[in-house]
Amino acid sequence: MRIWGVRGFRCASLIFVVLPLPALAQDSMGPAGVNALVLHTAPYDLTGRKIAIGQVELGRPGKFGFDKVSIRSQMMRPGGLFFRDRPAKSDRGDTGQGDREVDAHAHKVASIMVSGDKVLPGVAPGARLYSAGVGSIQNSGQSQECRAANHIAMQNGEDVRAINFSFGESLARDPRPNAQLDGNALLTLCVDWSARVHDVLYVVAGNQGEGGIPIPTDNFNGVNVAFSARWDGVFRKVDFANVGGELASVASLQVGRERNLNQRRSIDLVAPGSELALINPNGEAVTSSGTSFAAPHVTAAVALLQEYGDRQLAAATPGWNLVARRHEVTKAVLLNSADKLQDEGNGHFLAMERTLLNQRGQTWLQSPAYGQPAMPLDLTMGAGHLNVFRAYEQFKAGQFGSGPGIAVAAVPDRGWDYNQVAQAGAGQANPVFRDYVFQQPLEADSYLSATLVWDRQVELVDLNGNGAYDLGETFQNRGLNNLDLFLLPVETTDTAAAVASSVSPVDSTEHLFVQVPQAGFYKVRVQYQDQTHGPVQPYGLAWWTQPQQP
Template sequence: MRRSGWFVGWILLSISISPTGWALDKSSDRQGIDARTLQKPPYNLTGKDIFIGQVELSRPSRFAVDKISNKLLQLDRIIVQPYEVFFRDGKAIPNRNVDDHSAQVAAVIISQHKIRRGIAPDARLLSSAYSQRRQDGQPEACIAAQHVARQYNSTVRAINFSFGELLSEDPRPKATLDGGALLTLCVDWVAATYNTLPVVAGNQGKGGIPIPTDLYNGFTVGFTREVNGIYRQLDRGNLIDEPYLDRNSNGKFDQGEVFSDLNKDQKWTAGVESPIDGRRSMAILAPGNNLQLPTLQGKFKNANGSSFATPHVVGAIALLHEYANRQIASGKWSIDARRHELIKAVLINSVDKIQDRGDGKILGMSKTILDAFGKTWIDTEAYPNQEIPLSRSLGAGQLNAYRAFQQYQAGQQSPINGSGNISAIGWDTNIVEVDKYQEYVFSDPLVADSFISATLTWDRQVKLNDKNGNGLFDIGEGFTDQGFNKIELYLMRSPDTDISQSIWSSVSQIDNLQHIFIKIPTTGKYKLRVVFKSPQTNNLNQRYGLAWWAKSI
């Protein structure tokens, strides 16, 4: 995550000519998120014709707009070429508001370099810079995000936010990460209004710039580093708990250990800049360490941080949407496949947690992902607790683009009149009414001692306080948080009828996301149940996205 030069900056850039400098190629290949498999035959997915967005303080340069880009083209060194660039909600100002950080973020997605190729090199990136003065902040960033989301008949499928705004400068009295900052409300409103998925870089370093990491209708991304050439361990640069000196190497803070008091409260704080009340917004990890990325001058420099993990996710989203376009064009899928709640569920449900032993009982996962202390998702607070869907340090796990494709490719399987049969892998986007449920019955028995993964997502409702009635956010306007309905997810034996008989559940009361990852106790018939409990917070019916993955006989 990044804030502009006159504020706290975190990113470390250094020129490297080391042979390990092919890390972008590594992070996108099987050592990372395995997007290269999808770029090759028979899939041939490159994000072709998919619109994605980028909002930052500055922007990448573009040919025909900026002199430096024109010069690079003449030298045959142009690597990053956005489809269109803006300044907030207008045309980009030539040779202004460009910087290396935004160019490197864009390169992760759309780099045309022959070896260091982007995740979705043929995607159409729309990039808007929003900051020109020191006082530019959340309102200006909201204007830029809204403008990007509205382009091309609102067909921008995801927006990358690799920056953060200062919590200390939020105008609310005693501001906290409660989802109530103007930019956080704006990002959630943009997601629901324009059906786009916001992807936000997680906070790191010494913190201080966490807005809008407390969003609801998208998710925050943390970053991993390499272990023996494979991206699979949480980098210690992720700001989760206040840093401390772990003298006895037990992986937890003990009284008397030295720590950095980032919030100046004279005590060690877990989740120092995480959302309040224990809610987790960091849902996915992606590679973000030792990446060789091009500057505006076309030179490659070493880059680290969540800023560069986040575009790995946005690039993967573009690949999925390209596949969806093919399926929709051939009449096999409906436009429901483009719902942002669904894509969020698909990405989260298909992450790597624990490497499969080859028998499919851990759903074919390719890597074991570790936290900073070497512990796995099974060791986290989320695994044994039905009220905690995500781990504070690992989210759901690390992005795997190929597994996300497998999850998505399985197709939509919907209940009819509240119940329907499903295969072991699949997804649905549907509506559930208050005090009712939708039931998904596995057609074949699930295998004992195998894992099942299921993810349910839905939106928080945010209202635009539209003073002039133009339907758009304008400087001086704000938003009202209308909350989210309480939806729960249950794993049950097929014959059972009451949720009190459930095998497992995800019943968080503080999240608009539920996630189950648990072993099947005995071979037999099972089902998933999506339940909307009263009283409703806003609407009487709720649209949701659901993805599941199990091993059947």
């Protein structure tokens, strides 16, 4: 039985059976899923050590030695537990307002991130998880949820790298008249404000179609996740529950209700979420499904990447600096390294490990996003399926910047950058565009992948001047500057002659996945197009290409 919207969760929970823990194994962590387990082993040895990630839900996970209900769940040891913005109390049951703190759903989500169990390990078992429950939907709302998120973002010495949202708010509960997914719900504004101010990547369980809990999936600065099911034993097909407006009979009805307005993309990534083996607070294994369980794969992947980045910083590795922690860089790396089409061994599909299919059995090359400059991501597939090992390979390549105007430094076939462009007249130090010229010629018929991300500017109307969100405060949406992304032959200066372009006027992501028409030298250009707020716009960029083979 598929249960929709239970307790306000976005998750579609499909419970088959409760079994002793050793009877189930989790394949979503391995090669058939997000391919994270290899990074736990030598020579990588990445488990998320000393990296803080967060979780906000209606309830919170249990903790062994703290909550009686979790006495058998010894491999789940969250670093900090809260009820909203206050320390949690031990398994106290009812809070006096009909709320229970320890929650099975939150515990299962947390197990995907930080479980240390040998049979059912999490993506980042060494990470520090800070979790806040906001209480039942009858006694909480977007203000309390924003306050809890703000509190989690301030943990670990104000150094939390990603926060998981496996819950959401219904538009029916939003106090705005005729509320729609226009990016202006309080919780959505809160997510975009906090992402920028606290430099944290919010990962949100994405749109599951009619009946879902869509707020804050209309955010700009986070990552929205849909869920995949097994196909021939591999997580590579978008589950039918992720309708996302693809079906013509319901698409027009969902605009503004289950899909973002103005043709903005609702999904960034896909991750496993169908029939997963998860751990209950009592230590038992259960099988569940939903985007609630896809999102934490992405959140915990951030911890693995950030452990690697911090390791490079600690070793004073040349070319590595603190911008490696920027949420824009992490987002660009995750999206750009996602699987779309399985490589045939010649590198043309950039060593991708699976072919992702939408509900109709179509690949990314058959999607409306392919070849459409104003549509950077697919409606239900986003940029593709999370592959943590490929994300590691993308991130490990390191940062390579460019000079003002025409590029003065060439870049390798794979890498990333954190930089800025500006409106014309802002000065030579902040050019209108930056060019990334590839050191080697690209191979004909191979594919190039490049992803550009930047933030919407949301500011807190801080009534008491304490720099934190407090109940009763609001946000000001200052809008989104417009950046564009182009692939050009190296000698070309006019973007009108671009080989390919990503020029969405409404999204905060531009994405190129394009076949190189002929061997030769190329460059990627990031260009400032239109100003909505400030004249200078920081961005994160990641690229992956196939150099011409001898």
